[in-house]
Amino acid sequence: MKSPLSAITAALLLAVAGLSQASDKITIMVGGIEKQIYLPAKLAEQLGYLKETGLDIELLSEPAGVNAETEMLSGAAQGVIGFYDHTIDLQARGKSVQSVVQFSQAPGEVILVSKAAAGSVKSPADFKGRTLGVTGLGSSTNFLTLYLAAKSGIKSTEFTTLPVGAGSTFIAAMSQGKIEAGMTTEPTISRLVHTGAASILVDLRSPKETEKALGGTYPAACLYMESAWVNAHKPQVQKLANAFVKTLRYIRTHSAKEIADKMPADYYASDKQMYIAALESSKAMFTDDGVMPANGPATVLGVLNAFDKSVQGKSVNLANTYTTEFVKAAK
Incomplete structure (x- = not known):
């Protein structure tokens, strides 16, 4: 018969083991997991690459990156x-965060203008007095909308940005006249253009179009983490990098149809062929190997400096905002 002390010791050991297992879990939040710009996240899970890491990885979704x-x-x-x-x-803002795997080299987004407003909104110079949809305030869609307006001489106080999410909520906001234009991603873009409810005003889906609009390569979707966590968990970060680099290589070497076949059916929004066509036209936004484009960070800093009061006048060390250590060592 075990003594009371032995029973207590055993219980404590089990509790510690349980806590250890819980601490091994890695939760990754995705700013809209169904968006094609974040395709590598769900695709890595669907292909079994996240499971291959041996880590307990959970993907959760929020409607906006912020x-x-x-x-x-x-x-x-x-x-x-x-x-x-x-x-x-x-x-x-005083937080040390870095990209550890760079998924894309273009935003993969567009500004759509509603059918009703298309006759009067011909460029960002026409944003004055308008209500524009973004995924969330402080989101990247908000950042880029503010930049395109500022580039055309329109101040942020001269128009309104309304957080409407993506997918069905964005479509509803536009159809109900709550927004006259807005920035969104695939497959929302194709759903609205296909029905004639909206047209493309500014296209940021390819590196070429992005350079024309933003002045250079614009690294966008990535896996980013707090620097302190990265430095304390390098083996885990390396395994994540291995999985996502392998996924990016899969995207590069497979057709849009082959990729779509791996995705959950509800990602197609009832039109798989439209999903495939959208992916085929925007696959070029993804990097081949997860490495940060050499001139990309400077372009992004230049964009933020044009309107972001949190960045303006601050000394930003771009070398601390990303690392290529893990992707270059990826198997």
């Missing part, structure tokens, strides 16, 4: 799959 960022900063998640520009904005 919400996902908040979850990470609060400690509810260890990483975010969102836009690289948040790492610069956060550094300017």
Whole structure:
């Protein structure tokens, strides 16, 4: 018969083991997991690459990247799959965060204008007095909308940005006249253009179009994490990098149809062929190997400096906003 002391010791050991297992779980928040710009997240899971790491990885979704960022900063998640520009904005606010795998080299987004407003909104110079949809205030869609307006001489106080999410909520906001234009992603873009409810005003889906609109390569979707967590968990970060680099290689070497066949059916929004066509036209936004484009960070800083008061006048060390250590060592 075990003594009471032995029973207590055994119970304590089990509790410690349970806590250890819980601490091994890695939660990654995605700023809208169904968006094609964040395709590598769900695709890595669907292909079994996340499971191959041996880590307990959970992918959760928030409608906007700024919400996902908040979850990470609060400690509810260890990483975010969102836009690289948040790492610069956060550094300017005193937070050390870095991209560890760079998924894309273009935003993969467009500004759509509603059918009703198409006759009067011909460029960002016409944003004055308008209500524009973004995924969330402080999100990358908000950042880029503010930049395009500022570039055309329109101040942020001269128009309104309304957080409407993406997918059905964005479509509803436009159809109900709550927004006259807005920035969104695939497959929302194709759903609205296909029905004639909206047309493309500014296209940021390819590196070429992005360079024309933003002045250079614009690294966008990535896996970013707090620098302190990265430095304390390098083996885990390396395994994550291995999985996502392998996924990016899969995207590069497979057709849009082959990729779509791996995705959950509800991601197609009832039109798989439209999903495939949208992916085929925007696959070029993804990097081949997860490495940060050499001239990309400077472009992003230049964009944020045009309107972001949190960044303006601050000394930002771009070298601390990303690392290529893990992707270059990826198997």
